[in-house]
Amino acid sequence: MHLSRIAGLVVISSVLVAASWDTTDTSAEVAPTAAAAPADADAGAPIAVANVTTGGAPVAGGAPVAQGAPVAQGTPVAADAPVAAGSFDGPTGATWPQPDAVTTRLVLVGDSLSHEASGLVAFLTAPKQFVPKFWGGTAPCDWVDNDLQATRSTVVVISFTGNSLTPCMADGAGGFLEHEAFAEEYRGDLEVLITRARRAGARVVLVGQPQRAPSFDHEDRVAAINGMLQEFATRWAFVSYVDAGAAVEAPDGQFADRLPCTQFDIDCAADGQTVVRGDGVHFCPVVNVTPCPVYSSGALRFALAISSAANDPAAFD
Numbered sequence: 001m002h003l004s005r006i007a008g009l010v011v012i013s014s015v016l017v018a019a020s021w022d023t024t025d026t027s028a029e030v031a032p033t034a035a036a037a038p039a040d041a042d043a044g045a046p047i048a049v050a051n052v053t054t055g056g057a058p059v060a061g062g063a064p065v066a067q068g069a070p071v072a073q074g075t076p077v078a079a080d081a082p083v084a085a086g087s088f089d090g091p092t093g094a095t096w097p098q099p100d101a102v103t104t105r106l107v108l109v110g111d112s113l114s115h116e117a118s119g120l121v122a123f124l125t126a127p128k129q130f131v132p133k134f135w136g137g138t139a140p141c142d143w144v145d146n147d148l149q150a151t152r153s154t155v156v157v158i159s160f161t162g163n164s165l166t167p168c169m170a171d172g173a174g175g176f177l178e179h180e181a182f183a184e185e186y187r188g189d190l191e192v193l194i195t196r197a198r199r200a201g202a203r204v205v206l207v208g209q210p211q212r213a214p215s216f217d218h219e220d221r222v223a224a225i226n227g228m229l230q231e232f233a234t235r236w237a238f239v240s241y242v243d244a245g246a247a248v249e250a251p252d253g254q255f256a257d258r259l260p261c262t263q264f265d266i267d268c269a270a271d272g273q274t275v276v277r278g279d280g281v282h283f284c285p286v287v288n289v290t291p292c293p294v295y296s297s298g299a300l301r302f303a304l305a306i307s308s309a310a311n312d313p314a315a316f317d
Helices: 003-018 112-124 179-199 220-235 244-248 297-311
Strands: 105-110 129-134 154-159 203-207 239-242 258-260 273-275
Touching (some): 179 220, 239 297, 244 297
């Protein structure tokens, strides 16, 4: 898919990394409210969204569009009133408009993994207008009251890897939601995001997440999230599921930190493999550095899968 475009992006990325450019456009950052912006061990520090994942400037035709931060929980958005969890009760949505045949805008809603892939997704889905709605450490509940800017010509891509660190995920006892309570909260909030997008007539793409390294706690979260995403896509019209996580996993679906190189990998080691997960969660080979200062094969693979679905959602129904 788009081989010349991908090859061009790899060349551009390698040049930018070699030159050590950092042209972060802070005007295009999407910052959560102060109460919901901690850096976290799972998703990394909040990072600007204007950089191509490999460390360079936004690619022409795919630069993020500056958007507002998530509004406080419970604050209605005038242009798109909040939706109660569970209010979408079937796949027909009889009173909702069908999506246009051609999409001209892509809204990416998510966390730090979304950010890592964002510049590549923007490039690979050009000339769609790219609208960033993501921040490291956030969960779906941080975005349920945010204006998705969804229309019939929009595809809303939703990608969350399982953070439970912000106030809306608090358990009321000084900690954060885990296990069944975590899954229940995620399910309800994802339903709200999907419903609001579909009610506006937008297409929705749900992104399957990659397994984490065994050393990380809460390994049940990814399986729970992927299961509910697949269920939503099966049940609802114009909602698709793409298993982007599989692009950075071993063939048997288990966690992998290194994988055999592809034709696009410019950092292939002598053993024919490259790093796809640097810290057990994120893609960047360099740990705890943002934006990623080197080529990131994991980010490219994840972005390729997302872009395939965003460019042709019907093929993933």
